[in-house]
Structure formats: structure tokens, C-alpha cells
Amino acid sequence: MDKKTEGFSAREAAAIIGAAVFSPSERKTVTIDGVAIDSRNVKPGNLFVALEGERADGHHYLSEAARAGASAVLVDHEKSACVEGGWAAFATHSGLVVMTVEDPLVALQRLSRWWIDRFDTLVRIAVTGSSGKTTTKELLGSVLSMKAPTVVNPGNLNSEIGLPLALFGVGPADHFGVFELGINRIGEMELLSSLYHPQHLLITNIGTAHSGPLGGKEGVFREKTKVLAHMQGEGFVFYPEDDDRIDALKSRYPSLAFRPYGPATLTGLETVEDLGTEGWLLRYRGVSIHYPLLGQHNLQNGCGVIALAFELGVSPELIGAALSAAAPVAGRCRLLRGAISVLDDCYNANLDSSERVFEYIASLPWDGRKVIVFGSMKELGSSSLDAHRAAGQAIASSGVDAVFLYGEETSESFREISDQGSMSQILHFSENQFDELSERLLAFVREGDLVLLKGSRTMGLERLIPLLQHEEKEFLHA
Known part of the structure; x- marks a missing residue:
């Protein structure tokens, strides 16, 4: 401010x-x-x-x-x-x-709503979903800023406390506002939406994150989509092309223009080439774009950014320039190359995002060994046991060389992997055994390995990154 x-x-x-x-x-x-x-x-x-x-x-x-x-x-x-x-x-x-x-807190929220309502020319865009919100918000913000001054909420200030603080960052020079809305309890989306009242919405996906406190997967969908009732004007709602649940909502909001997005439905997307660890090569409306973010989920979200930005008047050339300069956000499918390479995807975890990254590492060409470190997925409520079993099945099918499981909930994954997998190393550690996990992991890895870190934020798997980087230095100086 x-x-x-x-x-x-x-x-x-x-x-x-x-x-x-x-x-x-x-x-x-x-x-x-x-x-x-x-x-x-x-x-x-x-x-x-x-x-x-x-x-x-x-x-x-x-x-x-x-x-x-x-x-x-x-x-x-x-x-x-x-x-x-x-x-x-x-x-x-x-x-x-x-x-x-x-x-x-209520006073802070009321004051933030008054503050942002002062800027009636601001084009308000919201990003929500179960995963991918922060990466998509940052990407959309960088694309829109190529056309006009744009403000985004810093980091993940997206909650009942974070969003009001972020809204004070809006100023009279800003043309676009891109704010992610994150919830973990019933009723929170209605509060956040009433503070911001977006004109346009980009939904990354609606899966199982926070399904415990939100009442299961259908509860997550119900709570996330409550933002629609608070949208103003005749705006756009972009949603993943493979989510047919949105169709049932269209008749309730006739003033909104619903648009699916993804590589199969993005108008103007001519070709897509998978570059593996280098991201994607896209050709969009005659413009060649090297999009460096990894994985099918990032391709999907990138298509949403392209679709919304084009509707808001950003040219394909400017879209391409911004996407080509995109950098991964820490903890969100970020590849850290080295003697030991780390695929850092440990900011958060739910079954959907975990299965996606396990599929990604399985399909990724890699000369060395592949190792998964999987931490517990929190806030899944009654679905936790089934989710961790399903995650174990996905790991067992991934073909990786070793698995290190961390957290009490992953004992269910351990049983599934032990029954189905053929890894050279399958180890399980409780939450009070981080030092043991670190010691055994560092003793196992060797030069050329790729280590995937995936788990909920509270598991703190990012603590392994500097340890693996230190180990890398040991290799380089050996």
C-alpha cells in the first residue's frame, strides 16, 4: 500500500x-x-x-x-x-x-473490503481449486502484467486472515487483480468471496484437499463452488475440461460464461510436445512457446491461464513471452538438478496431486535411479485410510527403485507397496523419526539419482533438500 x-x-x-x-x-x-x-x-x-x-x-x-x-x-x-x-x-x-x-479479525476483513471497493476499475480475478492455485495465480499474474499493471496476493496469503492482508496491496495504478482463494473449513469460501467479489474465476481442479473438514470430496466441490454466487457482472468461469460436475451449475448462473480449458479444448492451441524435464513446447495461435513447468497438471493449468488471458485481451505474443519466462514455485513440482536431483513437490499433498506426480515420475526418462519420499497426506478425514492405500498402489505401479515413507498414515501405503511393489528399498518412519529418515535416505542415494519429495506441508519434507544438496557437494568433491 x-x-x-x-x-x-x-x-x-x-x-x-x-x-x-x-x-x-x-x-x-x-x-x-x-x-x-x-x-x-x-x-x-x-x-x-x-x-x-x-x-x-x-x-x-x-x-x-x-x-x-x-x-x-x-x-x-x-x-x-x-x-x-x-x-x-x-x-x-x-x-x-x-x-x-x-x-x-472481523474488523480487519471489513476494512479490507472497504479498501478494495475504492478501486472500481480493477478487473478482479480469483483462482481457486484443491491444488495448483499458487503456481497458477503467479503465472496468470505474470501474463496479465505484460498488458497492464497487475497485483497478486503475495505467497499463499489466501485465507480468512491472509486475503484481507493481501487486498491492502491493491492501489489506484493496478488494472488487474489476481487473488487465490484457499479454504479449509465450511463457510470460508463465502467469507472470502464476499470480501473480494471476483468478476472472473479460474478453477484449477476440485479434488480431495482438506476433504476431512470440508465433508468429503463432494463437500470440497460444494464449498469451492460457492464463490460463483458472489461473482459480479457477466464474467468468465474457466474450469478443467475433464470436470463434468460443473455442467450442473451452469443453469444456476446464467450471467456467467463457463469455459472448459485444457490441451484438448483450448482454442488456438495447434501443437503440444512433451519435453520431459524441460517442460513443454506449445504452438498457440502461430506463436511457439517453451513452457518450462513440468507435468501434465502444469500443462492443464497453463492452458487455463492462456484461455483467460486471451479473453482479457492479452496477445498470443505477450502470453508466450510470459509463459516462456515462468519459473516453478518452491514446493510445487520444482526440479533441482545436481549430482542428486530433487523433484520438490512437498508444499502440500492430497490423493489427486500425489497420484499425478507419481504418474509423472513414472513416465519421466531418467538415466539414474528414481526414489520417492512420501509423507502423510493430512486433513483427509474419514477418507484418509483409503487415500493412503490408493497412494501406495500408485507408488507400487510407478516402477521407482526405492520408497521412503514418513508419517503414521503412510503405514497404509507401506502395506500396499510391500504387497505389490518390487523396489530394492521400502522403509517406513513415524513422524518422530525424521533424523532416522534423513540418515537412511542419505546412506542410500548416490550420484545420478532423482529424489521426489511429496507430502503435506506439516510433514516438513523440504528439510531434506539442503541435506541432499550437501550430499551432492560431497559427491562433487570426492
Whole structure:
């Protein structure tokens, strides 16, 4: 916000969210320039929003926010005991404007909605799905920025807390906004959609991620598609060409233009050549494009980006330039080449994304051995046992040379692989055995191997990357 606009006044914000205000007498007008919820990230002029989380409560870090240069704080009116003398006294001795509300998170969300609604010329695009959201959002943002100034949510700020923070990044110079919407509980999509109200939507896929808290695979579909009810105008909805469930929704939203996407349905896609570890070579409307992202799923999502960008007026030449410059996002099917190569796909995992990457490594030409390190898939609820069994079957069919399983849930995968697989090494480790996993993996790998890391974010498999890179240096200096 600080680089794009002059911000807004604390009293203006207080009026929007219905806050009581305690202000130092010498500060008649206070301008807010940016919003932060972590005192370590506060910059001069920021509004610090004190949120209570599972591990920390922002109300205990108000003094740190003041020292970092915050101009105002947004707090729970009932938590005055966290500061000496109450909120009025804290405002006086800290020099901060203090805004008190019943629920700081709700106030943050309301303020972010007011902020983005100021920019009525912004073309609002949402990206959602069970996997591939962040890569697709970044890719679409880079393509659209070739035509006009574009803002995207940083990293994966896509939740009930992250999205409001990301929306404050919108400024008057921006023409396109590309924001991913991520959910893990019932009702969250309705909240996020009501804050953003997208005009256009790109659905990457709707599978099994967070199927536990969302009520199974059909629950995921039901919750994800609730965004449609909050779309504004006569926008586009792009969805995967192999998902026929969308057809049942079209009659309910006659103002929206539904468009399937993928290599079989993308109008103007003339040829597709699989380059293996080099990505894809596409010819689109006469333009040759070297698209470096790996795997069929990235080809699919790339087709969605192309289709939507073309509808929004981006030329094939500019689309090609942006796609050719695409770089993989950490943890999302990123190939790290070396003496030991690592296929880093461990940002998150569900059955759909796991089966896709197992199929990919099975089909990938590789001179050395192939090794899979598979961590538990979390938040699958009652489908967890079946999902891990199915993942084990997919691994057993992949033809890799060795499998290292990590996490209690993968014991189901271990049984399936042991019954069906013919690997030289099949080992299972519990979640408290990361050191043992690391030791056995490093003892097994050798120069020329390809190691796939796949598992849910909470399993922390990315910790293996520097260990394997260190091992690579040992090979190179041997």
C-alpha cells in the first residue's frame, strides 16, 4: 500500500469498522500506510492488528509494534488488561492511536473490503481449486502484467486472515487483480468471496484437499463452488475440461460464461510436445512457446491461464513471452538438478496431486535411479485410510527403485507397496523419526539419482533438500 497510495486516516478506518478510538492529544490526524499482524513485520506508518492465534496473541506485542513505528493499533476492547492502565493510558504513553473493537479479525476483513471497493476499475480475478492455485495465480499474474499493471496476493496469503492482508496491496495504478482463494473449513469460501467479489474465476481442479473438514470430496466441490454466487457482472468461469460436475451449475448462473480449458479444448492451441524435464513446447495461435513447468497438471493449468488471458485481451505474443519466462514455485513440482536431483513437490499433498506426480515420475526418462519420499497426506478425514492405500498402489505401479515413507498414515501405503511393489528399498518412519529418515535416505542415494519429495506441508519434507544438496557437494568433491 505504501508505494501505491497515500493510505487512509485512522479516524476514517475507525468509522468504517465501528471502533472506539483512543488518541494521544498531540496527534490530531494519523495516516495509516499499510497493515501488519506480526510485530516483526511492522513498518513505519502501519496499522498493527492484534489477533489472538493458537501460539501467540498480538495483544502481547503492542509495545514491539510501537517501537517498529506503527501509527495505530487495532485491538479487542476486552483485552485492556494486556497493557498497563488500560487503552487510554496506553495511547497516551505509546503515542499510538488505539482502535478497539469486539473482534479485530472481523474488523480487519471489513476494512479490507472497504479498501478494495475504492478501486472500481480493477478487473478482479480469483483462482481457486484443491491444488495448483499458487503456481497458477503467479503465472496468470505474470501474463496479465505484460498488458497492464497487475497485483497478486503475495505467497499463499489466501485465507480468512491472509486475503484481507493481501487486498491492502491493491492501489489506484493496478488494472488487474489476481487473488487465490484457499479454504479449509465450511463457510470460508463465502467469507472470502464476499470480501473480494471476483468478476472472473479460474478453477484449477476440485479434488480431495482438506476433504476431512470440508465433508468429503463432494463437500470440497460444494464449498469451492460457492464463490460463483458472489461473482459480479457477466464474467468468465474457466474450469478443467475433464470436470463434468460443473455442467450442473451452469443453469444456476446464467450471467456467467463457463469455459472448459485444457490441451484438448483450448482454442488456438495447434501443437503440444512433451519435453520431459524441460517442460513443454506449445504452438498457440502461430506463436511457439517453451513452457518450462513440468507435468501434465502444469500443462492443464497453463492452458487455463492462456484461455483467460486471451479473453482479457492479452496477445498470443505477450502470453508466450510470459509463459516462456515462468519459473516453478518452491514446493510445487520444482526440479533441482545436481549430482542428486530433487523433484520438490512437498508444499502440500492430497490423493489427486500425489497420484499425478507419481504418474509423472513414472513416465519421466531418467538415466539414474528414481526414489520417492512420501509423507502423510493430512486433513483427509474419514477418507484418509483409503487415500493412503490408493497412494501406495500408485507408488507400487510407478516402477521407482526405492520408497521412503514418513508419517503414521503412510503405514497404509507401506502395506500396499510391500504387497505389490518390487523396489530394492521400502522403509517406513513415524513422524518422530525424521533424523532416522534423513540418515537412511542419505546412506542410500548416490550420484545420478532423482529424489521426489511429496507430502503435506506439516510433514516438513523440504528439510531434506539442503541435506541432499550437501550430499551432492560431497559427491562433487570426492
